[in-house]
Amino acid sequence: MTAQGPEAAITAWLATQHDAMLAELERMVNTDGGSYDKEGVDKVGAQVREFMTRHGIPVETIPGDRFGDCLRATVEGGDPTANSGNNRQNIVLMGHRDTVFPKGEPDRRPFTIKDGIASGPGVCDMKAGLVLNMFILAAFAKHGGAPGPLVGLFTGDEEIGSPEGRPVIEAEARRARVVFNSEPGRPSGAVVTGRKGGVFMVVEIEGRAAHSGGNFEAGISAIGELAQKIVAVHALTDLSRGITLNVGLVSGGQSVNTVAPSGQMQIDFRYVTPEDRDEIMGKIHEIVGKSFVPGTRAAMTIRGEFLPLTQSPSSAKLFEAYVAAAADSGLTVTGEFAGGCADSGFTAAVGAPTICAVGPVGGKAHSPEEYLDVATMVPRAQAMARAILRLDQSGL
Template identity: 75%
Template sequence: MSDETSPLLSWLAAQEGAMLQALEAMVNTDGGSYDKAGVDAVGAQVRAFCEAHGLAVETVPGARFGDCLRAVLPGEGPGRPRGNRAENIVLMGHRDTVFPQGEPARRPFRVEGGRAYGPGVADMKAGLVMNMFVLAAFAKHGGAPGPLVGLFTGDEEIGSPEGRAVIEREAEGARVVFNSEPGRPGNGVVTGRKGGVFMLMEIEGKAAHSGGNFEAGISAIGELAAKITAIHALTDLGRGITLNVGLVSGGQSVNTVAPHAQGQIDLRYVRPEDRAEVMAAIEAIIARAHVPGTRARLTIKGEFLPLTQDDAARRLFDLYRDASEAPVEGVFSGGCADSGFTAARGAPTICAVGPVGGAAHSPEEWLDVATLVPRAQALARAILRLDSAGL
């Protein structure tokens, strides 16, 4: 039986209503990255669905952030020849969102004009729902060319501080990885992403009355301003390197020379080798005191690795493109994602295979409802054809 006449694909074709029902429940559940209880409540929905469809679900507990869940469908027999020795076909996604607690109550899930709206509807709860239904389709109808693993993590939006180790372990046994971040308008998928380093610089000065004892003060804010200017000057748009100090704070009162200040730095880069060069330049800026007497320290708060495309990843993109009924474009994104961790471990990876959406991280975030089923079917076809593609 060809995959085009597979009952698996026919079953998925009839699931749009059920997908929307699962998506509504998920979007209407709090799940900000720092809300462990909320993220785990979304995980309970994932678990209930997967177990109801015959998948075993393993929990990898998170100490501070959402647990990681592994929904597993074992392989059905001896594997056939393929391009690497790893077994697992991994469908990956994160349950956390960027929104504060109570956001779903303020603007709950709704569908209007063919688009669904709500916090995290595209980034990336629709991708989670799609992965759940694809796993269920293979559990119901068979045909998977190897073990399937649905990896549902809980802290991607803050750099996966606990999830990264779980993801990298999963990548070690991954034959291929499909990361179901939102698809791009025009049916795009992401074949490359920037890496990112998120840092905190903290500066200490000395307090003094700004009128009566000004000369005794050492301004941490003055030092912060000089460092911000120097850090921003490291931006090199031609090489895809950007530096942004996006949050600043400091000072004690308007009539006090500032004894402390801090700024949060966002570094983005394309080539893995660029990281060391730019980090060395940042560290030199932190070490130099523009305002004599100030002291500064730098802390890395989170990090993503770039998603790079090797030969196996290019073949995976070709496979996915051919598996989609609509034309697919591979795009490069300046945003970061967990797919960089799996690619860095050598697992052929493609990102943003989830349903198409846009305006992520904003009140206008939307999902194209009509892409739920076609994107699920494209993913299922790609899985069915892995052997024929030598992956």
């Protein structure tokens, strides 16, 4: 297909922005921004706001009490006199500013590029996706042509389950025409059409302290209870159904010569369908409520939760539209299912047609080996811009 009008102008402008994109990405990666570092996450937000201001794009701040603020940037599009229909529903470009890394990580591992591969904390998950969204919004602000209002939603707490971002995301999704979540493209270049849901829990166990030599029989070991609960929780894993349970953090005890009065485990539970969640959560509650070591007590708190991303018929149509748009950007794109969770599950759950992992291609997220293929920045931006411009003809 030969691009004309706004499509030709937007894709041509994006083709000139490679170096500018990398400059924004370098600054962003070199800014601290772990989920619990509100100051750092909001500093990344300030960079987003500065960029939008330079391009004449208004930005609304939705304050976060404990975590990074949500930013909502808007670019007008479509027919402003229309009162109903898809023409006035928002086209949402979504991404999170927080990372999983501790404070000071950018100083230890600053942004670098070698042989076309960029590295640094959060370089693909998902600061490159934020930069992509920023430049797409700027392209439409500069050249027009959007078939409806564009909303760039930049949240601040996704890596811990979006405790404050979730209601903002869900409210936006309920009035969305479509949602593009710019998590990193898969190493294969694929986008994500389905994701697991996840529940993140902490279990606190109470026993009774006693001297392990002189008064052993008076003690009640919270660590003994913890050990048996871990075995029982792990036994719920069913790989054939995509169900995994991982006790990833444990702690407890007072001293080596004291029967442990306390213990803690943190559980990561991943699942595919809502029915799986209900079944396994019921079994976890049974394990928590049972005392394997008589006299112990336990309590569980859910610290965070993601919903699964499932592909509805409208989301499948959006995927097909994106694949066609990507092909005109020189990309061959397929869809994959991912075990990782993302905010796209929240948007899909409230009925918004959603596609995930449309950001630049990268891999090994959450590790020192995290990387980004910088050559994918512009083509992936062009692919999303084309998909947006063709929403009407795609029947979305």
